[in-house]
Amino acid sequence: LTPEVAPEVVVAGLLEERNRLLRALRTVTHQLISVKQDGERRRANDERVLARLEATVESIAERERHVKSSNPVEVAFPRRIIAFADGCLRLGAELAADVYLSHDDLPLLAAKMLRDAHGGRIVYDAIEIPDYKSRSRRALVPEVSPLEAFLRAYDLGILHEPDTIMTVGRALESHLRGMGFHSVAIENYRYYNEHRPSNAIRLACGVADDDVLALQLNNVYPTFGFETILEYWARLPSRFKLATLGTIYPDHYKASLREKASELGLEARLTLLDPVPYDELADYAGGADFMFMKRTREIPNNDMAMPNRVFDALAARLPICCSELRQIKAFIEEQGIGTTFDPDSFDSFAAAVHDVADNAAEYRARVELAAQRCVWEAHDERIESIFGAGGRVVILGMRDVCNNRRCHRIADTLLRLGGQVVVVGPEPPESPNPAVVYHVVDIEGQL
Amino acid sequence: MASPNDASERNSAQSFAAAQPNGPPSAANGSALGDLLEELQRLRAAIREQRAEVTHARRLLAAEREPYVERQAALRDDIEAGRARIEEFLTTSPRLAHLTPFRQAFTLYSRCAALREEISADAYIAHDDIPLLAAHRLEQLCGGSVVYDAAEFPDRRERFGQFQHVWPRPTLDLMVTYLAPIIRSCRFALTGGEPIADHIRATFGIPAHTIYNARKDVFDGVDPTIRARCGVGPNEVLMLYVNTVGRASLFENLVDGLAQLDRRHHLAVLGNIAPMAPELKDELEERARQRGVADRLHFLGVAPYEEMPRIASGADCAIVAVDPTIKNGSMFVHNRYFDALAAGLPVLSSLNVGARQVFEGQPFYREFDLLCPDDFAATVATTDLKSIRRERVRAFARDWTWSREVPKLVDLFGFASTVTILTVKDVARHQRTRQFAETLAETGIGVNIVCRRSPDAAEPEIPGVNWHRVERIY
Numbered sequence: 001l002t003p004e005v006a007p008e009v010v011v012a013g014l015l016e017e018r019n020r021l022l023r024a025l026r027t028v029t030h031q032l033i034s035v036k037q038d039g040e041r042r043r044a045n046d047e048r049v050l051a052r053l054e055a056t057v058e059s060i061a062e063r064e065r066h067v068k069s070s071n072p073v074e075v076a077f078p079r080r081i082i083a084f085a086d087g088c089l090r091l092g093a094e095l096a097a098d099v100y101l102s103h104d105d106l107p108l109l110a111a112k113m114l115r116d117a118h119g120g121r122i123v124y125d126a127i128e129i130p131d132y133k134s135r136s137r138r139a140l141v142p143e144v145s146p147l148e149a150f151l152r153a154y155d156l157g158i159l160h161e162p163d164t165i166m167t168v169g170r171a172l173e174s175h176l177r178g179m180g181f182h183s184v185a186i187e188n189y190r191y192y193n194e195h196r197p198s199n200a201i202r203l204a205c206g207v208a209d210d211d212v213l214a215l216q217l218n219n220v221y222p223t224f225g226f227e228t229i230l231e232y233w234a235r236l237p238s239r240f241k242l243a244t245l246g247t248i249y250p251d252h253y254k255a256s257l258r259e260k261a262s263e264l265g266l267e268a269r270l271t272l273l274d275p276v277p278y279d280e281l282a283d284y285a286g287g288a289d290f291m292f293m294k295r296t297r298e299i300p301n302n303d304m305a306m307p308n309r310v311f312d313a314l315a316a317r318l319p320i321c322c323s324e325l326r327q328i329k330a331f332i333e334e335q336g337i338g339t340t341f342d343p344d345s346f347d348s349f350a351a352a353v354h355d356v357a358d359n360a361a362e363y364r365a366r367v368e369l370a371a372q373r374c375v376w377e378a379h380d381e382r383i384e385s386i387f388g389a390g391g392r393v394v395i396l397g398m399r400d401v402c403n404n405r406r407c408h409r410i411a412d413t414l415l416r417l418g419g420q421v422v423v424v425g426p427e428p429p430e431s432p433n434p435a436v437v438y439h440v441v442d443i444e445g446q447l
Numbered sequence: 448m449a450s451p452n453d454a455s456e457r458n459s460a461q462s463f464a465a466a467q468p469n470g471p472p473s474a475a476n477g478s479a480l481g482d483l484l485e486e487l488q489r490l491r492a493a494i495r496e497q498r499a500e501v502t503h504a505r506r507l508l509a510a511e512r513e514p515y516v517e518r519q520a521a522l523r524d525d526i527e528a529g530r531a532r533i534e535e536f537l538t539t540s541p542r543l544a545h546l547t548p549f550r551q552a553f554t555l556y557s558r559c560a561a562l563r564e565e566i567s568a569d570a571y572i573a574h575d576d577i578p579l580l581a582a583h584r585l586e587q588l589c590g591g592s593v594v595y596d597a598a599e600f601p602d603r604r605e606r607f608g609q610f611q612h613v614w615p616r617p618t619l620d621l622m623v624t625y626l627a628p629i630i631r632s633c634r635f636a637l638t639g640g641e642p643i644a645d646h647i648r649a650t651f652g653i654p655a656h657t658i659y660n661a662r663k664d665v666f667d668g669v670d671p672t673i674r675a676r677c678g679v680g681p682n683e684v685l686m687l688y689v690n691t692v693g694r695a696s697l698f699e700n701l702v703d704g705l706a707q708l709d710r711r712h713h714l715a716v717l718g719n720i721a722p723m724a725p726e727l728k729d730e731l732e733e734r735a736r737q738r739g740v741a742d743r744l745h746f747l748g749v750a751p752y753e754e755m756p757r758i759a760s761g762a763d764c765a766i767v768a769v770d771p772t773i774k775n776g777s778m779f780v781h782n783r784y785f786d787a788l789a790a791g792l793p794v795l796s797s798l799n800v801g802a803r804q805v806f807e808g809q810p811f812y813r814e815f816d817l818l819c820p821d822d823f824a825a826t827v828a829t830t831d832l833k834s835i836r837r838e839r840v841r842a843f844a845r846d847w848t849w850s851r852e853v854p855k856l857v858d859l860f861g862f863a864s865t866v867t868i869l870t871v872k873d874v875a876r877h878q879r880t881r882q883f884a885e886t887l888a889e890t891g892i893g894v895n896i897v898c899r900r901s902p903d904a905a906e907p908e909i910p911g912v913n914w915h916r917v918e919r920i921y
Contacts, residue, residue: 010480011480011483014480014483014484014487015483017487018483018486018487018490021487021490021491021494022490024494025490025493025494025497028494028497028498028501029497031497031501032497032500032501032504035501035504035505035508036504038508039504039507039508039511042508042512043511043512043515046512046515046516046519047515049515049519050515050518050519050522053519053522053523053526054522056522056526057522057525057526057529060525060526060529060530060533061529063533064529064532064533064536067533067536067537067543068536074550074553074554075543075546075549075550075553078546078549078621079543079546081617081621082545082546082615082617082618082621083615085615085616085617085620085621086615086616086617089616089617109617109620109621109624110617112620112624113616113617113620143560144584144587146552146553146554146556146557146580147553149556149580149583149584150549150552150553150580150625153580153583153625153626153628153629154621154624154625156628157623157624157625157626157627157628158624445615
């Protein structure tokens with residue numbers, strides 16, 4: 001305090017200083033609070049980061065184990081295409097042939113390399129649409145995976161190689177034409193069979209003579225939408241019974257179907273039958289009243305496919321009641337052997353079921369005619385024109401081609417025409433044809 | 448429970464309240480003034496105390512965090528090491544190594560699809576063939592067009608066999624098969640040699656343009672250090688091979704040719720031995736010993752890209768040798784030609800129709816038959832390397848710098864306001880991609896680069912370029 005300064009001024013200065021100190025004290029107090037709160041936040045954040053890093057370490061370790069013990073799924077298709085082609089090339093002159101038949105598109109690279117090595121021609125059997133994304137429910141999502149993109153590019157690159165393309169029906173034939181490729185339809189007809197219907201299926205299902213038994217010949221999967229069919233079925237008169245003949249998987253799905261049937265009061269009207277041997281199928285199924293089939297039409301492959309089940313129905317002399325699918329509908333209408341329905345409409349479904357049941361006799365008469373017309377023997381000329389007669393044909397397949405019925409029939413016809421047949425596939429044959437030479441090239445390319 | 452800071456605040460508030468009860472102290476009230484001064488001291492002490500507490504709390508927190516930080520760093524190291532192990536296994540395992548180009552293409556595809564909003568552009572430049580699948584997908588998703596930069600010969604069956612010769616044969620056929628339709632759909636292709644451009648036009652039916660891998664600058668001096676390193680005197684002849692030595696270099700033929708030349712001739716290598724053939728160095732040194740030229744063969748190791756022209760300038764000529772039976776080797780005008788020009792060196796080259804077009808009529812360029820050691824020796828013996836004027840080489844070199852390529856590149860991308868460059872290579876080591884990006888960015892085009900992160904080299908900084916680095920491309 002100096003005498004020159006008025007006391008009021010001194011007091012005011014001191015008060016100002018006191019206020020400044022109070023502010024400073026508040027600031028530092030808040031700093032302390034904030035440091036402690038920051039500490040808690042950082043600790044929580046550190047814990048989170050640690051947990052995330054530990055999870056990443058674990059997932060990398062898992063990936064490392066997976067990579068070292070198996071084959072990375074991301075590159076499964078290139079690996080299989082390469083391995084199969086490599087295995088075929090290692091068979092050397094054993095596979096020199098006049099014609100290389102590629103069952104589906106993946107073995108086409110092997111066929112091309114064999115042709116480059118030994119000469120000959122390539123025949124591509126387009127048994128399904130040549131676009132993997134269009135073959136499954138993946139078709140319903142817009143995303144295109146790297147594998148799907150790769151396979152599309154592969155198809156565009158390899159489909160120019162075959163000298164001849166054959167396929168299974170007119171819809172695929174037309175699809176291939178749209179891609180700029182000419183093809184010849186060789187439908188999956190069965191050999192002609194005499195009709196010897198058995199009553200066993202009706203007994204197995206507990207169905208009376210005046211009941212109508214519809215038979216679903218396909219395997220059933222959860223993606224199939226079978227629950228909707230059960231709901232529709234529950235609304236039909238009780239004389240309409242339904243049986244499935246095939247595998248239902250996974251196992252728990254079978255139980256859930258039974259549960260659903262029970263909820264709908266269908267226990268006595270639905271029978272889930274186990275598959276029967278292929279040779280017995282026609283007679284066994286022949287005891288039903290019509291074949292029932294429903295597939296997702298939004299999947300392009302379903303829309304264009306001509307499944308074996310259609311011809312199994314002909315062999316069993318069953319009219320067909322099927323959801324609307326371009327190829328099957330065209331065939332059914334052309335032959336007059338059944339009717340189709342809109343799977344999104346119960347009325348359409350009910351009308352179709354009543355139609356095949358009410359007009360059974362007419363349909364059966366036309367089915368009998370179709371069963372005589374649509375037989376594998378009718379393909380002889382076309383097969384001869386595709387493969388020639390008396391040559392050596394190598395059938396290449398990366399699916400179980402040694403046990404595939406279409407390939408069996410092609411081989412039989414070629415042998416009958418005086419040719420030699422070699423089949424290369426990933427599995428050995430269950431019932432080998434003694435006139436055919438088989439080679440196994442597994443998915444690792446090992447012989 | 449109240450925290451210490453709550454208590455401090457309460458104390459200071461109490462002090463303040465204690466100073467207030469009767470309003471501002473008057474001058475007459477001496478004890479009130481004393482109280483005020485005491486209050487000020489108390490406040491200062493409280494502040495000091497609180498500050499000390501803050502410092503202490505900070506130290507405590509830092510100490511508490513230390514184990515977290517260490518653990519996190521250790522986990523990050525584990526992650527990086529795990530990823531490196533997986534990548535190494537995938538690229539070296541005999542069962543899976545051949546799938547590397549597919550795996551890289553698929554990984555890049557997935558990353559690009561996820562990044563599509565950030566990297567959508569008018570043009571997608573696929574540097575080499577692996578990014579073509581991803582570029583094609585971006586084109587489908589976002590519009591724009593794909594440009595294929597055929598930095599090497601498009602058909603991998605016609606490239607060096609260092610990696611590919613151990614792969615199952617169908618691997619390369621499958622690559623050729625699936626890439627062909629994508630290449631056919633490209634807007635145009637860029638190449639590093641006119642014969643490759645011809646091949647692309649004929650095979651894929653798309654326009655193709657040559658953008659040479661020219662260097663930006665020419666070194667004007669002569670640095671004799673390399674001669675000293677090799678123990679080569681001014682009257683001796685130092686031939687410099689500037690490249691990685693791999694099986695496709697057919698270097699053994701150069702060693703055999705060297706053995707036919709007089710003792711004035713030395714051959715030096717400025718480059719690595721190919722990682723896929725580490726045994727090659729011992730083989731070549733043993734061969735040199737057998738031929739009696741071990742003292743005239745010098746492996747000098749690798750030189751940094753920017754330093755190379757200066758280091759090489761002390762030699763008497765550059766040898767560019769690649770197996771001429773491989774199309775990539777006989778058509779592509781390799782960087783090595785431009786390295787030689789930048790160093791002002793005459794060039795002795797194995798047969799290369801692309802390089803021949805560039806150097807046609809130049810007295811400092813001669814070709815020899817790499818398959819025939821006698822021809823190599825005869826070419827060297829009949830070329831008076833000492834009499835070739837460096838000024839003439841440099842004058843030519845100044846015409847063949849990157850600035851010659853710039854107008855072509857700018858013109859080709861005149862349609863684009865944004866360009867995304869995709870590569871699975873390490874851009875820190877690939878001059879071509881960097882020069883493309885720099886040039887396009889300088890002209891005002893927005894440039895994105897999607898590439899792998901450089902594992903051990905400094906990341907290049909290019910103004911105006913947005914980087915999207917992929918940590919690892921499995």
